[in-house]
Amino acid sequence: MTCCAPGVEAAADLASEVPEADDDLLRAASRNLGDGKMQIELAVPDVHCATCITGIEGALGDLNIVDNARVNLSTKRVRITYHSEDGVPPSQLMDTLKKAGHRAFLLDNAFDDRSDETMRQLLRALAVSGFAAGNIMLFSVSIWSGADEVTRTLFHWISALIAIPAVAYAGKPFYTSAIGALRHKRLNMDVPIALAVGLALLLSIFETAVGGRDAYFDASVTLLFFLLIGRTADHMMRERARGAVKNLSRLSPRNAVRHMPDGTRQIVPISEIEPGMLIVVAAGERLPVDGMIVAGNSELDCSLVTGESAPELAKHGTEFLAGSLNLSGSITIEATHPAGESFLARMISLMEAAEGSRAGYRRIADRAADIYAPAVHILAALAFVGWMFLSGDWHLSVLNAMAVLIITCPCALALAVPMVHMVASGRLFENGIMVKDSAALERLATATHVVFDKTGTLTEGRPRVQRQISGSAEMANRAASLAQFSSHPFSRALAAAFDADRIEIGETREVPGSGLEAKIGNDVWRLGRADWCNAADRSNEGGSQVWLSRNDEPVAGFSLADQPRADAKSTIAELKRTGIGITLLSGDQADAVQDLARQLGIENAESNLKPQDKMDRIRALQAAGEKVLMVGDGINDAPALRLADVSMAPSSAADVGRSAADFVFVRDNLSAVTFALNMAKRADRAVKQNFGLAIVYNMIAVPLAVMGFVTPLIAALAMSSSSILVTLNALRLRLGRNSPATKPDEADVPHMMIAEPAE
Amino acid sequence: MSGLLILIPVALFLGALGLGAFLWSLRSGQFEDLDGAAHRILSDDDGPLDEPDNTPRK
Numbered sequence: 001m002t003c004c005a006p007g008v009e010a011a012a013d014l015a016s017e018v019p020e021a022d023d024d025l026l027r028a029a030s031r032n033l034g035d036g037k038m039q040i041e042l043a044v045p046d047v048h049c050a051t052c053i054t055g056i057e058g059a060l061g062d063l064n065i066v067d068n069a070r071v072n073l074s075t076k077r078v079r080i081t082y083h084s085e086d087g088v089p090p091s092q093l094m095d096t097l098k099k100a101g102h103r104a105f106l107l108d109n110a111f112d113d114r115s116d117e118t119m120r121q122l123l124r125a126l127a128v129s130g131f132a133a134g135n136i137m138l139f140s141v142s143i144w145s146g147a148d149e150v151t152r153t154l155f156h157w158i159s160a161l162i163a164i165p166a167v168a169y170a171g172k173p174f175y176t177s178a179i180g181a182l183r184h185k186r187l188n189m190d191v192p193i194a195l196a197v198g199l200a201l202l203l204s205i206f207e208t209a210v211g212g213r214d215a216y217f218d219a220s221v222t223l224l225f226f227l228l229i230g231r232t233a234d235h236m237m238r239e240r241a242r243g244a245v246k247n248l249s250r251l252s253p254r255n256a257v258r259h260m261p262d263g264t265r266q267i268v269p270i271s272e273i274e275p276g277m278l279i280v281v282a283a284g285e286r287l288p289v290d291g292m293i294v295a296g297n298s299e300l301d302c303s304l305v306t307g308e309s310a311p312e313l314a315k316h317g318t319e320f321l322a323g324s325l326n327l328s329g330s331i332t333i334e335a336t337h338p339a340g341e342s343f344l345a346r347m348i349s350l351m352e353a354a355e356g357s358r359a360g361y362r363r364i365a366d367r368a369a370d371i372y373a374p375a376v377h378i379l380a381a382l383a384f385v386g387w388m389f390l391s392g393d394w395h396l397s398v399l400n401a402m403a404v405l406i407i408t409c410p411c412a413l414a415l416a417v418p419m420v421h422m423v424a425s426g427r428l429f430e431n432g433i434m435v436k437d438s439a440a441l442e443r444l445a446t447a448t449h450v451v452f453d454k455t456g457t458l459t460e461g462r463p464r465v466q467r468q469i470s471g472s473a474e475m476a477n478r479a480a481s482l483a484q485f486s487s488h489p490f491s492r493a494l495a496a497a498f499d500a501d502r503i504e505i506g507e508t509r510e511v512p513g514s515g516l517e518a519k520i521g522n523d524v525w526r527l528g529r530a531d532w533c534n535a536a537d538r539s540n541e542g543g544s545q546v547w548l549s550r551n552d553e554p555v556a557g558f559s560l561a562d563q564p565r566a567d568a569k570s571t572i573a574e575l576k577r578t579g580i581g582i583t584l585l586s587g588d589q590a591d592a593v594q595d596l597a598r599q600l601g602i603e604n605a606e607s608n609l610k611p612q613d614k615m616d617r618i619r620a621l622q623a624a625g626e627k628v629l630m631v632g633d634g635i636n637d638a639p640a641l642r643l644a645d646v647s648m649a650p651s652s653a654a655d656v657g658r659s660a661a662d663f664v665f666v667r668d669n670l671s672a673v674t675f676a677l678n679m680a681k682r683a684d685r686a687v688k689q690n691f692g693l694a695i696v697y698n699m700i701a702v703p704l705a706v707m708g709f710v711t712p713l714i715a716a717l718a719m720s721s722s723s724i725l726v727t728l729n730a731l732r733l734r735l736g737r738n739s740p741a742t743k744p745d746e747a748d749v750p751h752m753m754i755a756e757p758a759e
Numbered sequence: 760m761s762g763l764l765i766l767i768p769v770a771l772f773l774g775a776l777g778l779g780a781f782l783w784s785l786r787s788g789q790f791e792d793l794d795g796a797a798h799r800i801l802s803d804d805d806g807p808l809d810e811p812d813n814t815p816r817k
Contacts, residue, residue, distance in 0.1 A: 050801040073795030123785055131778040135771060151763075158767065 026090040029106050037067065038090070039081045043105045043247040044097070047076055052102070059100040063092060075243045078104070107246065119239060122232045125170040129225040132166030133218070137716075140218040144713045149211075156208040159217040167201050170224050173231065189369040192376055192410045197223055203402045214399070219406050219715045226723045227414050234418040234438065237425045241434040245664050249655055256281075256288045259332055270339050277335045281326050283512070284487070289342045291333030292319045297513030298329040301489065304634045304654045305343065307587030307609075309455045309463075309562040310544050311489070313513060323635045323654065327488055329512020344656065347611060347638050351660055354615060354643035361645075363439050364687055365417040372413060380404040383706045396708070403710040407701045412722035416690035419730035424683035431738055432667035433676050440662030443646040444676060445684035446627045450575055451618060451644065453632030454586035454593055458568050458600065458670065461633065461652060463489050463544065463560040465497035471548065471556025477501040479548045479556055482508075482527045486516045490546050491527070493560055515546075523550050530557070564596060571670045572600045580677075581626065585614045587636055614640040631673055633657050648673060682733055690726045697722050 030038040047053060053071045056078055060069035068081040080093060097104040139155040147155060171194065178194040181187060197220050204215035258268045259278035270288045273279065278294065281287055287300075299311040305323045314320065314331060321343035339345065380401045387397035421438040428435055435441060452458050468476055480498035483491035485508045506519035515528010526533050526549045533549035535557060548556040575582055584605040586593045597605035606617065618640055621628050630637070630644035633653035641647040641660040649661035658664055665672035701718050704710055710718075784790065 050798040053795060053798060054802045071795060072792040073798055074792045120785060123790065124782060127778055127781045127785075131774055135774050138770070158771075162771075 025106060026093070027084075030090070033081065036083045037081060038084055039079065040090070040093070041077050041079045041107060042093070042097070043076060043107050044071065044078050044102050045076055045105070045247060046103055047071055047073060047078075055100055056097065056102055059096050060093065063096060065090070065092065074240075076247055077107070105247075107249065119232075119235060122173065122228065122235055125173060126225070126228040126232050128166050129170035129221060129228055132162050132170070133221045133225040135162055136218045136221050140712065140716070152213075153208070153211055156204075156215045156217070159215065160205055160208050163201060163204070163217040163221050166221055167197060167224065170221075170228060171197055174224075174227070186366075187369050187373045188366045189372075189410070189414050191369065192373045192405075192408075193223070193227060193414055195377075196220075196405045196408075196410055199402060200406050203398065207399075214712050216402070216406055216712050216715060219712060219719060222716065223406075223411050223719060226411050226719070230415045230418040230422070233422045237422045237429070238435070238438060241425060241429055242436060244429075244666075245434050245436060245658065248651055248658060248664070273335050273339045275335050275338060279333050279335060280330060281333060282330050283326055283328055285326055287320055287322050287324050287326070287333060289322050289333075289335045289339050290320070290337045291322075291335045292317060294332050294334045296329055296331035297511075298331045299327045299488075299513055301325040301327055303455045303461055303562075304636075304657075306636060307453060307455045307634055309459065309461075309588055309592060315513070328486075328510060331512075344635060347635055347656060350611060350615070350639035351642045351656070354639050361439065361443060363417075364442055365414075368413065368416075368691060372410075376405065376408045376410075379408070379702065379706070386706070387708070400705065400708045400710075403705040403708070403715065404702060406715050407705040407710050407718055408698050411719050412694040412697060412726045413691070415723055415726050416694060417687055419727050420683050420686045420690065420733065423730045423733045424679050424686075427733060428663075428676060428679055431672070431675055432665055433672050434664045434666070436662055436664070440646055441680050441683055442687075443627070443662070444629065444680035447580070447629035447646055447677065447680075449581035449583065449621055449626040450629045450631065450673065451583045451585055451614075451621070451640070452602075453630075453634060453637050453640075454584060454588055454596060455562060456633040456652060457631050457637075457650065458584070458596060459562045459564050460668070461562065463493045464563045465493050466559045466561050466563075469545070469557035469559055470554070474501065475548055475556035476558075478503065478525070479527055479546075479558065481505060482516055482518050482525060482548070485518065486510055486527075488516075490544070490560055491516065494527075494546065494558065524552075525550055526552075530554075564600060565668065565670045567669050567671050569600050571674055572602060574671075574674045575677075576601070578674075578677075581621075583617070583621070585609050585617055585640070587611075587614075587634070611636045611639050615643050618643050629673075629677075632661075648676065679733070682736075686730055686733055690729055693725055693729065694722065 026040065027038070030040040033039050044052075044056060047056065053073060056071050057069050060066050060078070060080060063082075065082045065084070066080060067083060069078060071078045078097075082090065082093065084090065094104055136159045139159050143152050143155055174190045174194045174197070177188065178190040181191055200216040200220040200223075204217050204220065207213075207215045255267045256270050256273060257280040258266045258273075259280050260266055265280065268277075273289050279288065279291060283298065293314050293316055295316070296314075298314045300314045300320055301311050302308045302320065302324045304325070305321045311327055312318070312320075314326075319336065320333070322339075323344055383404045384397045384401035387400050388394060391397065418438075421441055424441060425435040425438060455461055476498040478501055480495050481500040481503055482505070483494040484500060485491075485505070503520055506521075508516060508518040510516050511528070511532070513529075514532040515526055518525050518527075527546065530536065530545050530547050533547035533554050534552045535547040535549065535554035544560050546558045546560060547554050548558075572582060582602050582604065584593065584597050584602045586605070586607050587609050588607060590607040593605050593607035597603075606613075609617070614637065618628050618630065622645070627646075628644040630641050630647040631649070632641055632647070633650050635654045635656055637649075638654070638656040638660045641649065641657060646663075647661040648663040648665060649657045651658070651664055651666040653661070653664075663676055665676075697718070701710070704714070789796070
């Protein structure tokens with residue numbers, strides 16, 4: 001969709017798709033700045049150019065209540081400062097954006113400044129260490145090129161003046177992390193770094209005080225500068241991905257409409273719903289709690305809840321789980337569980353219990369530090385003892401022991417992992433895959449078995465027209481025209497599959513649970529269920545059916561089904577080729593699952609699984625020594641996503657599913673799975689190569705250091721060159737093909753939008 | 760040597776000036792939206808930032 005030239009049409013499209021935001025919800029999402037001023041942040045996923053920015057800011061700025069609106073193109077959000085005037089509801093903000101042709105969404109807890117603050121802290125530390133490193137290097141070069149003794153001492157003192165505050169300030173991220181690790185009686189990479197930086201500084205100050213020849217101020221500060229570059233870049237990459245994932249988590253109503261015994265309606269918070277209460281659920285909303293239908297006719301889409309792909313007919317007495325989407329008509333349900341015990345709440349508690357396999361995972365860098373840190377410290381101690389023994393000169397001995405600590409290049413080691421992860425997650429991001437946690441990248445590289453969910457993961461999760469069962473091509477066009485008047489998934493599929501004819505359509509009426517009725521001239525046309533259109537039900541042929549009838553005489557029939565994603569088959573084949581095990585675990589009916597498994601060539605497929613069953617299957621695989629990658633999207637998949645060693649979810653997944661997954665892919669192609677797997681494996685190789693480089697380096701440099709040949713100049717050269725080498729090796733990940741992108745994000749096409757679950 | 764006495768403070772001062780400028784721009788939110796800044800150059804009204812990001816910071 002083009003947001004640059006929004007026409008009336010676009011605005012009309014949006015009206016049906018963007019959920020009505022009520023004022024309470026907006027107020028709850030705002031934060032109070034005092035003086036009656038409020039601030040709110042909205043996700044505006046479609047902004048992409050200067051015109052969008054000025055359009056949004058201009059439209060909002062024209063409102064009386066808005067003091068300031070600023071679009072952030074990097075995060076695709078708009079931050080609005082407004083004052084709440086009496087009688088002017090804040091929902092005006094959303095309406096204005098909608099009229100300007102932009103989709104806007106309320107974010108779930110948008111104001112999370114903590115990560116922002118970390119970023120700022122890192123940048124400040126980076127600037128300070130950069131400044132210090134540059135200036136100290138200036139003096140060091142003069143010293144190395146042979147300054148006389150007076151000048152040298154002067155330069156050392158100036159360097160000390162710069163280095164002491166710089167190391168104290170810029171090193172903070174490392175000290176806190178090192179102290180944290182030591183407190184838990186563990187070693188991480190930051191312990192040797194903090195030690196090397198701190199000791200180099202102390203020793204240099206001492207050397208300066210006694211008028212010595214060598215000082216390592218430059219080594220100490222440059223080390224910090226390089227490491228901060230790595231850390232900042234890594235953090236930036238992760239925040240970008242995390243922000244993009246967060247933009248998907250839309251705020252959903254926390255209230256429900258209660259039907260009181262006296263017939264009136266009242267708004268109640270979802271958390272206060274008790275069993276037996278009657279709740280009204282409008283079309284397009286999700287059930288807030290588990291409940292039984294007591295009034296109204298409709299169809300419910302349970303694909304995110306149970307994995308069932310075909311919509312289920314809702315009539316009096318049927319029970320549905322929380323999270324099911326009401327498709328056509330307004331219904332009243334009787335709550336069967338309180339909100340705290342609803343399906344969603346049960347899934348979340350299952351998820352929390354399933355944390356197990358990941359908590360035990362230790363990152364490669366930390367495992368390397370386990371070996372590296374003691375080795376280096378013992379080596380330095382040995383150098384000290386050895387020199388003491390040989391020369392008896394403790395000053396010389398300390399100096400050489402120090403040189404060992406500095407030269408063992410914790411720099412290359414500490415950069416080895418973050419640089420690679422940064423480049424790899426950057427590549428993934430460009431290919432529409434968000435990495436929420438870089439440890440996940442390491443876990444993904446070890447995956448040996450992929451478990452897929454069916455509906456919405458291997459398939460598109462929305463019906464498509466398979467074929468026309470009967471009727472002429474003109475009738476197909478007529479059906480498409482009628483379908484434009486309904487937002488039912490079947491109607492959308494029909495409207496997308498055929499061109500609408502340009503007939504004048506009179507009054508239309510949606511009959512919940514049945515279909516759409518319209519008048520064209522004197523004829524009554526119906527589009528809907530077979531029995532309602534007087535057609536013979538042929539649903540035993542597979543798929544769901546929609547019929548078109550004129551004056552109760554069926555004129556066309558269509559078969560619709562949830563189709564596998566376009567590249568599902570090639571992705572499965574590719575996975576098989578690389579020797580990875582594949583299992584399909586679905587909550588859907590056996591025949592639908594077997595059909596798809598056969599089509600895609602998956603041997604292990606199980607159907608009718610409950611969330612607990614999925615978890616059991618994954619546990620069994622893990623017990624057999626497999627590392628499991630789970631790919632799924634439903635609420636029912638969330639515990640399995642958390643239990644698996646590593647997990648992926650499409651962006652259309654339910655909120656819980658998305659938050660449980662390590663990776664979220666936003667494009668419509670399943671090849672994201674193979675692309676991410678390949679990238680993770682390449683990253684793993686690059687990390688190991690980097691460690692290898694660092695070790696080779698140390699094998700050359702450490703003997704020199706132990707023998708006392710290392711001057712500050714050699715230390716600086718060694719550190720810089722090894723860091724550059726490691727970084728260049730990481731950059732190799734930028735080579736290679738991108739994931740074949742399908743059509744520009746289908747999610748951009750408004751009528752294809754998948755409704756967000758309300759939790 | 761006497762040249763150094765002038766040049767060193769000057770060099771350090773200029774460096775510190777640059778550092779200060781960076782820290783100031785960071786605080787005033789100029790690094791919040793790098794993509795946006797690249798596009799905003801194309802829009803006609805080039806007024807200053809309406810107001811510095813006045814959100815309370817811890």
